[in-house]
Amino acid sequence: MAEVLLTEDQLDHFRVRAAEIAHPRELVIDVLRAIQSNFGWVPDEGVELTGEILRLSPLQVEEVATFYDKIFRQPVGKRVIHVCDSVCCWSRGAEEIYAHLQKTLGISPGGTTSDGVFTLLPTCCLGACGEAPAVMIGLTTYGDLTPERLDEILERERAALEE
Amino acid sequence: MTQVLFKNRRPGETVFLDGYRKTGGYEGLQKAVKAMSPDEVREAVKESGLRGRGGAGFPTGVKWTFFPADQFGEKYLVCNADEKEPGTYKDRELLLADPHQLVEGMIVSAYALRIPVGYIFIRYGYERCSQNLERAIAEACEAGFLGDNILGSEFSFELHVHRSAGRYICGEETALLNALEGLRANPRSKPPFPAVRGLFGMPTTVNNVETLANVQHIIVNGPEWFRGLAATETGAGTKLYGLSGHLERTPCLELPIGTTLREIVEEHGGGVWKGRTFKACLPGGASTPYLAAKHLDTPLDFEPIEKAGSRLGTGGVTVFDDTTCMVAATLNLNTFFARESCGWCTPCRDGLPFVSWLLEKIERGEGTMEDIEILRGQIRNIHGRSFCALATGAMEPVASLLDLFMDEVVDHIKRGRCPLKR
Numbered sequence: 296m297a298e299v300l301l302t303e304d305q306l307d308h309f310r311v312r313a314a315e316i317a318h319p320r321e322l323v324i325d326v327l328r329a330i331q332s333n334f335g336w337v338p339d340e341g342v343e344l345t346g347e348i349l350r351l352s353p354l355q356v357e358e359v360a361t362f363y364d365k366i367f368r369q370p371v372g373k374r375v376i377h378v379c380d381s382v383c384c385w386s387r388g389a390e391e392i393y394a395h396l397q398k399t400l401g402i403s404p405g406g407t408t409s410d411g412v413f414t415l416l417p418t419c420c421l422g423a424c425g426e427a428p429a430v431m432i433g434l435t436t437y438g439d440l441t442p443e444r445l446d447e448i449l450e451r452e453r454a455a456l457e458e
Numbered sequence: 459m460t461q462v463l464f465k466n467r468r469p470g471e472t473v474f475l476d477g478y479r480k481t482g483g484y485e486g487l488q489k490a491v492k493a494m495s496p497d498e499v500r501e502a503v504k505e506s507g508l509r510g511r512g513g514a515g516f517p518t519g520v521k522w523t524f525f526p527a528d529q530f531g532e533k534y535l536v537c538n539a540d541e542k543e544p545g546t547y548k549d550r551e552l553l554l555a556d557p558h559q560l561v562e563g564m565i566v567s568a569y570a571l572r573i574p575v576g577y578i579f580i581r582y583g584y585e586r587c588s589q590n591l592e593r594a595i596a597e598a599c600e601a602g603f604l605g606d607n608i609l610g611s612e613f614s615f616e617l618h619v620h621r622s623a624g625r626y627i628c629g630e631e632t633a634l635l636n637a638l639e640g641l642r643a644n645p646r647s648k649p650p651f652p653a654v655r656g657l658f659g660m661p662t663t664v665n666n667v668e669t670l671a672n673v674q675h676i677i678v679n680g681p682e683w684f685r686g687l688a689a690t691e692t693g694a695g696t697k698l699y700g701l702s703g704h705l706e707r708t709p710c711l712e713l714p715i716g717t718t719l720r721e722i723v724e725e726h727g728g729g730v731w732k733g734r735t736f737k738a739c740l741p742g743g744a745s746t747p748y749l750a751a752k753h754l755d756t757p758l759d760f761e762p763i764e765k766a767g768s769r770l771g772t773g774g775v776t777v778f779d780d781t782t783c784m785v786a787a788t789l790n791l792n793t794f795f796a797r798e799s800c801g802w803c804t805p806c807r808d809g810l811p812f813v814s815w816l817l818e819k820i821e822r823g824e825g826t827m828e829d830i831e832i833l834r835g836q837i838r839n840i841h842g843r844s845f846c847a848l849a850t851g852a853m854e855p856v857a858s859l860l861d862l863f864m865d866e867v868v869d870h871i872k873r874g875r876c877p878l879k880r
Contacts, residue, residue, distance in 0.1 A: 327623070420542055
């Protein structure tokens, strides 16, 4: 992951957009997501930078950033695993999937593996109810999971990061 | 079976402009813009009997009569593609298969309401859907279906995709508007309704994906055809039903609205899984009351489901087999709502965690008969008294647990343990 909050191109893009639209504040999630995509999470400097681009106070950005469960205001692993614990996944073995992940990765919910690769978090419904149980890793949704299939997916995600 | 929204759907494929046009795509827009006045388009939608597919089921044409359609100027059309109701994944399936269905529906709706700007508010996890929509929008612009002077007319419309970052409350229409504006996504007080003062303080209509995607088909084929698609007398159109839970097969399908629960479970879902029997279902997402086995012959359409004591909601049907503990299922549902509460009002922020605490106590076998009365009191104090529909919706499965499965609740208390725990 790049160690910049926003690239020069992104900075230009957001500054131009903010100047040409009537309500620059509507871009706050776009900017925060761009920072998170580059940096992995949104540090205080990211909140300040967002405010500076959109002419908002850091507090105005912070109250939005902390509202959303998919904006990370703390360091997370390179891939966040969101485990669906809503009713359809629950009815088809989500608890087993969640327990398996905790055991395999050696972390509790909210934790990050010691190699900094995976962070484990619960999430509400992913909209994959017909393929329950499901998890989302990064922005990819995986359904019809069994512990075995999950192990293969974790392997693949790890390998993809090493490339 | 007539396929309208899913007619181009093939496993693992997405249809874009060429494929969409091959089956009549954008004929509705051409007809509307070239041969109909905005008023005539609105009238057709009203006559079709189309009801909102996002959960509340309000008649779309009637909703649009509250909108200042003939007033020119800054107004917004917002598509709610947040789809976070547990058990609901129909909009995702539509956007994965055929994104132009929504894009054309939005353009025709914007024409009808004389709206110059639209937003599609889409959830964090639907990245592929977002990309499909961006490509569809670019194609529509290129083909002259979107942008300035659409099809040589005076009508112009621009459309934007807004990717969100989580939280169930964003699907509540006024919270969604705050989210779009870059504010904390707490709901707003109503009135004023969005039709009067919505996005950026201007008249706004918020409609669901499936609702909007039906509009161009009503224009091409007429309101009568649309009403004739239903399996019930009072219904109109098809419905995307998303199956989940304890069924052999859990597909998302387009069926005549009012198909019976029995047909959906036995035929389309292949029956209850593992040779077990049907115990209950949520007929339309997490905020609809349960239906039990005695309701299997209920047509899944707005009116018949209401008669059976529940709601069509989103049409996401989640089935529970006879080994399911309904206290545990309700605890799971309520805990979801408690976690997703935005914290704005007390009944929701404080009431829902208390309800979870009571249900958990009963599930552990430590509940008392008095806890049932306390639970009833909580339902009374939360249902209809929360600032928005979130906590009120949360109480619906809880209330129906006590209506339909009281014996099971009492059994937990009498035995001092969950009678269904494996």
